[in-house]
Amino acid sequence: MAKITLRPDRYMYPRPTLLVGANVDGKANFLAVGGGGVAGADPPMLGFPIRHERYTLKGILHNMTFSVNTPSVDLVKETDYCGITSGAKVDKVKVCQFKVFYGNLKTAPMIEQCPLNLECRVVHALNVGKHFFIIGQVEGAYLSEDCITSGKPDVNKIKPLIFNLETNEYIAFGKVVAKAYSVGKELKARE
């Protein structure tokens, strides 16, 4: 297959759609982030990019804590709203009617309506051009009780959103393609 050369960019599929929370000047605020991912496993770490001028960043760096809330497809309107407005101008919690709760870290606000909530402590804040890349260790994990299967989060119940930067669309998860750590064994015969 012939290849086309594109202008170098951060083409990453899938990208998550997350609501990152922080207390800014003592008040809960949430920013929609369409990027980031797992940064480590033991201890568990997540990372995400955030532009220098973001209102939420002020609170993250002040408290050195943040939350990562996974919205379901049912919250797509609220999620998008948190991406197109600034907490410096509007009270997103009030407009979105979010119920906010706190965990062990005390300063990482979480959204009850989001099926999955993680509270994190900042371990790295890297300046990577127009963004900071924030890496946090997960110190608390909360799941809505109707989203669990066999003791684990169930994506069929959480119904997370994929963010597609190229088309500016939120996309749902699709069908299972294959079993991991399994389907590739067939190729061992070729070794």
Added chain:
Amino acid sequence: MAKITLRPDRYMYPRPTLLVGANVDGKANFLAVGGGGVAGADPPMLGFPIRHERYTLKGILHNMTFSVNTPSVDLVKETDYCGITSGAKVDKVKVCQFKVFYGNLKTAPMIEQCPLNLECRVVHALNVGKHFFIIGQVEGAYLSEDCITSGKPDVNKIKPLIFNLETNEYIAFGKVVAKAYSVGKELKARE
């Protein structure tokens, strides 16, 4: 909705399924990575976690370059194989019948059969416990010519894989839920 407290872990949905490439001892090798994401936008940066003992890491840190190849659902078998075997023991390129090409960086091997290929230069290598978190700047981007729409990568043609750590499954993309930077505007009436 009542919440269940889980043991803190890196619960992130969606997680990508990527084939990270490096030259190790002068030979192309590819590792399946079910994590990582966008780390910055300007300049474009990607990051991913990799265990200290991985064979591929040796090549990444030696050359300070790597590639990120996005496999389609049609390559799920090869992708899984690259996750369950080590390049120290088998020649993954040969077993998977990958056609390898190189771009501007010269030392970041890419897989022609993967619809999307990015070549990156390492800008940060962070020790985050049992993993390194590698952040690279995207310096080259290549797309199979049948996967482009309006000058951009098209996920409906690329057909990337989501990795679900909880069920050990590869999942396809689903349907579009809503338009980003748009659907949330409806809530502005509540401000």
